[in-house]
Amino acid sequence: MDFEIKEAYYLHITQRCCKFCAMKKLILISIFSIFIFIVFPAEANVFVQNQERSGFNEPDRFELNIYPNPTETGRITLEMNNEEIQEIRLINITGKEVLLRKMEFGTPKYLLSLENIPNGIYFVRVKTTGNKTVVKKLVVASR
Numbered sequence: 001m002d003f004e005i006k007e008a009y010y011l012h013i014t015q016r017c018c019k020f021c022a023m024k025k026l027i028l029i030s031i032f033s034i035f036i037f038i039v040f041p042a043e044a045n046v047f048v049q050n051q052e053r054s055g056f057n058e059p060d061r062f063e064l065n066i067y068p069n070p071t072e073t074g075r076i077t078l079e080m081n082n083e084e085i086q087e088i089r090l091i092n093i094t095g096k097e098v099l100l101r102k103m104e105f106g107t108p109k110y111l112l113s114l115e116n117i118p119n120g121i122y123f124v125r126v127k128t129t130g131n132k133t134v135v136k137k138l139v140v141a142s143r
Helices: none
Strands: 006-013 017-021 027-032 036-040 045-049 063-069 075-081 085-092 097-107 109-111 120-128 132-142
Touching: 006 027, 017 109, 063 120, 075 085, 085 109, 097 109
Parallel strands: 006 045
Antiparallel strands: 017 027, 027 036, 063 075, 075 109, 085 097, 085 120, 120 132
16 A cells, blocks of 8 residues: 655654654643643644653753742742742733842742732743743732
8 A cells, every 4th residue: 555645744842741642643742831732634644753862750950849839829939959049030921021030149949929910820930040041830819
């Protein structure tokens, strides 16, 4: 039997979480805790390339924890496991920066007040003293 490839889809996956279901032509990718579903036509040929090796059982060397999330208290704690926080930016869902905190000296843990921040979904962008950046989603719920 001969097959003709009409269209092929190539994806270069560099994120740690990528699941591929060949039967349904569905890919689930997690980027910054936001899930993206990519659905392909049934007749599509899909090839997933992963050129970056990462161990799923290895602990992250560079991780930001935010709690409580979602928050109802008006305060959150940001904590890095192997880096120090130098700068915190809070960005709303439209991309507008609504809060900026710069530290004179880096700290592995920071208590951030969210007074006057309306309810909604935000992105917390943290820059470290090692000049690395990490972004996490934050939900501010009704207080």
